[in-house]
Amino acid sequence: xxxxxxxxxxxxxxxxxxxxxxxxxxxCMAAEPQQMLEFGPTAFVGTMTGVAPAAQGPLGAxxxxxxxxxxxxxxxxxxxxxxxxxxxxxxxxxxxxxxTRLAVFATDEGGxxxxxxxxxxxxxxxxNALGPGTPPTPGGSxxxxxxxxxxxxxxxxxxxxxxxxxxxxxxRRRRPI
Numbered sequence: 001x002x003x004x005x006x007x008x009x010x011x012x013x014x015x016x017x018x019x020x021x022x023x024x025x026x027x028c029m030a031a032e033p034q035q036m037l038e039f040g041p042t043a044f045v046g047t048m049t050g051v052a053p054a055a056q057g058p059l060g061a062x063x064x065x066x067x068x069x070x071x072x073x074x075x076x077x078x079x080x081x082x083x084x085x086x087x088x089x090x091x092x093x094x095x096x097x098x099x100t101r102l103a104v105f106a107t108d109e110g111g112x113x114x115x116x117x118x119x120x121x122x123x124x125x126x127x128n129a130l131g132p133g134t135p136p137t138p139g140g141s142x143x144x145x146x147x148x149x150x151x152x153x154x155x156x157x158x159x160x161x162x163x164x165x166x167x168x169x170x171x172r173r174r175r176p177i
Contacts, residue, residue, distance in 0.1 A: 036119060040106050043105045045101070045104075049068050062085065076137050084114040094115060103121045
């Protein structure tokens with residue numbers, strides 16, 4: 001009798017764990033370029049030359065933005081670089097058109113640079129605040145293969161299935177009369 005009352009609760013709880021998606025909302029606090037370096041220690045001024053879908057990330061769909069680098073403000077950046085960002089501005093993805101010139105402040109996450117809407121600013125503002133920068137590193141581009149895999153989601157899905165299977169097995173047990 002207690003199992004009949006517990007089973008719907010288990011199913012509902014596991015459904016929340018398995019099917020719940022992230023809630024998006026982006027709000028950026030205005031920051032000076034010097035402050036942006038604290039959160040994005042790799043910085044450059046460049047022109048966006050391309051955009052392509054990337055693998056699903058922990059916060060949802062992502063895009064890979066390609067930039068032709070004009071000046072490096074911090075860190076080492078090649079002449080062409082790809083930046084991983086959320087696919088829309090509501091999820092704090094960089095919202096720019098091809099041909100847009102920006103200062104991008106990025107973090108290195110496992111060999112892939114990533115940034116957000118809150119970590120870009122007007123190129124001239126950044127150059128005035130941080131100086132002219134240095135030329136980009138000669139050579140190839142820093143590209144992502146987009147192969148990041150979300151093991152946490154797989155674990156949560158497996159745990160949810162295990163709970164459902166356990167509840168189903170318990171409900172199928174024959175009860176003595």
